Amino acid sequence: MITLSEENYLKAILSINLNTNSVVSTNEIASNLNTSAASVTEMVKKLQDKKLVIYEKYKGVNLSKKGREKAIEILRKHRLWETFLVKKLDFSWAEVHDIAEQLEHIKSKKLTDKLNHFLNYPIFDPHGEPIPTKDGTIPKTKRITLNKMPLNSKGIVMGVALDNKEFLDYLTKLQISIGTKVYAIDRISFDQSMKIKINNKLEHISKEIAQNILIKIN
């Protein structure tokens, strides 16, 4: 049996590992889960006993095959439920994360499969993130962050790298959503903020915002 807490640790480790592509440190997990490093050390030892992670004292943690499978399963459920909430229940993309944080822990393989079928086998979640497939692969996407767009080039918003309500509400206010066409006009060298054109309107966005918008360039 794998507890809710253990599931959250596995998910955090996966998420950090997908970003850094390297071994995961105690501190990174602690900050991701808003908990103390001491608690992480404790839990990581338990996960090791259960063969869910590979852990070397003072060196860091990696998911085992079994642990990775479990983590991806949770990520899959999270993104399927988010898709359900937006597509079927008419929630906005900014509202669904916290609810999906709860729903991702519902245990029933059959439920996950039926939900997937009901949603017509979606490939991306409402934030443009790829939904892991049943066999545990995460579809690769090649996208760049808006702050890396060449000037005077155009692109299409494919997703966001941050599932945070304030951020998403702000994008909505700017009328930025998935599929929106973007033209990169200028990058201010002082603060790396960017001037862009969206729906024929000129906007000025901070580096922090630009870093979290994922773009496909033609």
Added chain:
Amino acid sequence: MITLSEENYLKAILSINLNTNSVVSTNEIASNLNTSAASVTEMVKKLQDKKLVIYEKYKGVNLSKKGREKAIEILRKHRLWETFLVKKLDFSWAEVHDIAEQLEHIKSKKLTDKLNHFLNYPIFDPHGEPIPTKDGTIPKTKRITLNKMPLNSKGIVMGVALDNKEFLDYLTKLQISIGTKVYAIDRISFDQSMKIKINNKLEHISKEIAQNILIKIN
């Protein structure tokens, strides 16, 4: 904040109270939740501190107004989710209880409301049980159990009094479901078993089965 465990206790107390219409004993709760009487006493004290129950030592427990509201909210979610699973995801009525036991704890008023809307404001769950309304009332139903049907009378199956997989699978095998017409042919006085006619077939069912089938008579 109300914990998952507390929610399960409140739900158990409500469920017993709806059946017996009287004060609820420690032992009844313990057997309903498959836990020890000592644990129940402990928890009941905590619930009292939180003003969720009214409790008198050695006498028994009753839900407070606030506790009843909470319990009904959970029951509402349970039955809405069961309805979702059967109506939208195509689960059988025998499969949904355990999943709904998990889903009923998801915290989001908005989700409950949107689910209700998505399901088109259902009145009964897949087992024929009334779904509490948003304002916390449980629609009254007047039904008798099949074992109390007068002989040579006819009725319609409106629901079941037991949400147990084996029981429901057996009913399905007998081709008994909600809406099925039933004729009461005979009652064997020795064991109170009954001979009934369903879909033009004669069946013989035990008292225990008959007691858990809810009938509307004309």
Added chain:
DNA sequence: GTACAAATTTAGGCTTGCCTAAATTATTTT
């Protein structure tokens, strides 16, 4: 290579929920 700083682990403690066994109170039986 030693000294200092940062990261990590260990120690000791707390809360929640659970348990069994013993004590107490309530209910039946005679």
Added chain:
DNA sequence: AAAATAATTTAGGCAAGCCTAAATTTGTAC
């Protein structure tokens, strides 16, 4: 109305997850 039995509560303990403070290890600077 005792005595016996049943129901309930109290006592004492345990595991899971969390915390802070102290100790240890590792990495960096000189």
